[in-house]
Amino acid sequence: MNLIKIFRLKSHAGLFLILLVYLGITGYTSWQSSLGNGPDEMAHFLYARFLHKAGYLPFSVEDRQVAGYKSDQPPLYAALVAALFRGGTLDAPPFVKLTYKVPRRHLVTDAGIDEVRVNSPQVLATEDPLAGEILFWRFGRWLSTLFGALMIGIIYSLALQVFGDFAQPRRWALAATASVAFIPTFIYISGVFSYESLVGLWLALYLWVAVRLLKKPEPAWLYLLAGLFIGLAMVTKLSALPAPLSLVALVLIVGYRAGWPKWRYLTRLALSGLGVFFTAGWWFILIQLKLNKVAESGWVAGLIQPILGDGSDTASLEAAYILSGGQIGSNIEFAVQATLWDWAEYLFRTFWSLRLKGPEIIFISLWLISGLIVLGLIRVWRQEPKARLWLGFLLFHTALFFGLPLIRFITTQLVNVAGQGHHILFPAMGAFAVFITWGLSKGWPAWPRRPWWAGLVLGLALLSWNITAQVIQGFQPAHRPLPVRTTPPVAPPSAHPLGLDFGPKSLMGYELKGLTSEQGCCQANYPALGVYLYWQAKEAAPEDYRTVVSLVDSQDSSRTVWVGHAANGRFPNRAWEPGDNVREEAWLPLVGLPAGHYTLKLEVWGQQGPLTLPGGSTFTLGPVELTAVPPAPLATPFHLWQTGQPVGPAAVFGSRSTVQITADPGDTLTLIGPDQAEHTPRKGGRANPCVCD
Structure with missing residues (x-):
């Protein structure tokens, strides 16, 4: 029996290799990236820190101010970080130096850039040890990375089911997994303090159950399980709210293919809804009971207020303004009108790479590859009628998560807010793994005997991009640590x-x-x-x-x-x-x-x-x-000096930097400042110091 288990493990050695590489490169990226460098990372930290220290959900206005602007979001990820952390107290140093609501810390200038201040919410990097709040932040990142690893494993299992009837199904599954596991955006977001990988994990588990049901519409408890996973996603992040529509579509498709009577449709929908309610309903009920403004604003605006109208972000305020007829939220005046193409291009770029830099030829290549994927999926749809079931359901599931970003763009015109590709990648990553590998096998049939090879090549290319940009060139922290x-x-x-x-x-x-x-x-x-x-x-x-x-x-x-x-x-x-x-x-x-x-x-x-x-x-x-x-x-x-070393005339000095000049005693030096006024430095032997204020 043990030999059989070992044999089965060896047959999935490729998955373990992908996981090992993922953990290595994500861990390296996370360690090198400054705290607070990820999207809304500071807000996630504040929320989790509040839950860890207070031990209850923030329902009052005062508590939400302490818990940060993400405290209007469902609490599952922050609660898991708070509950699982066992690294000591957060009431003693070292503390994280947040610029959030601390004007004195805004006096710190950015690394090496003249006159650029830290005016947005950021974290000042210090030389403190890995303990206290700093360890807590790192722990939140480690959990995010762990959820990403679990997500990769589920996607592999999902692909095994989708490609189960193909020749060499494990290699198809391996190619599908590799094609998404090394996307730079996935690597980066999985390494920061964020709930995205946990949302992706729940929805990948849901897709795994959905594929099981599409293959065989029983047993009934799987519908309850699918609802549980959808509910867990919803209680992790509000952007999962469209996911129940995918669940409804799943029941309708399965029932139509199986020829169900009406009562069976109703029972399966009821089981699915019960699962959603069991895992997510409690939070929505609790937040409405505690924070609704029905008495002040009426039913519509009063029920929307606790979720969208609390001022957490610009897009939410605009959406609340529209849905409530102007009673709550705010109407935004746009200085620059962005186009739908601007939104689509930004979405595409950040889908593949949110922060990782690269030459433009990489993105041109990704546009071409995406075109091949779409062409290949069209061929699959036309040539393989049985595949339409998989593609139709997965396409519908994916399209649901384009809706909210598009609505946010239309209502706000903020491309950098509404066009972040990771909001699409994580909820539908399992579907993208199938699309990429299956589409490339038909769109680029260079290996007819190994059609799965194209997906694997793309995964290796993405991995090479990560290694080249992050390891060889070095993924430098956003801010040098302060002494x-x-x-x-x-x-x-x-x-x-x-x-x-x-x-x-x-x-x-x-x-x-x-x-x-x-x-x-x-x-x-x-x-x-x-x-x-x-x-x-x-x-x-x-x-x-x-x-x-x-x-x-x-x-x-x-x-x-x-x-x-x-x-x-x-x-x-x-x-x-x-x-x-x-x-x-x-x-x-x-x-x-x-x-x-x-x-x-x-x-x-x-x-x-x-x-x-x-x-x-x-x-x-x-x-x-x-x-x-x-x-x-x-x-x-004469010579210019900077931090104890001679530098050339092209040296860059930041605000308030010390500029030292050494020259012969008899020389007269004149400095011309930004105001074009001439200054003669104070002389003392060969050293002529001044401070650039």
């Missing part, structure tokens, strides 16, 4: 401990980078001395203080100076919050300085001058012995 932690330690053990009180912040320690010994400087690959300052924020800062670090010679003359803000301008003091542990990196170019004894000094400047300490405004950090002077990096009269 801040919300958990201990304030400074590493190697830092020199301090306790300097500068009012809103305290300097807890410092560390020198590039030393050859305790005080000797510097290593050959360090053209600048690195000074790491470890701060702890005690209260909200009233202004953005500038840190001044100087290397002073024996004559008390500053020979090289750093003037700047934390994270090279990306993380100014006003963005710091009480409890933040911030590492500020200052760099002091050493090119051209004579060997000898120097002293490292520190000042903190505000708008009214330097902040004072008990012993004055300047603090001596410690001695530095310059023993090995780095050679000049380039044979030019």
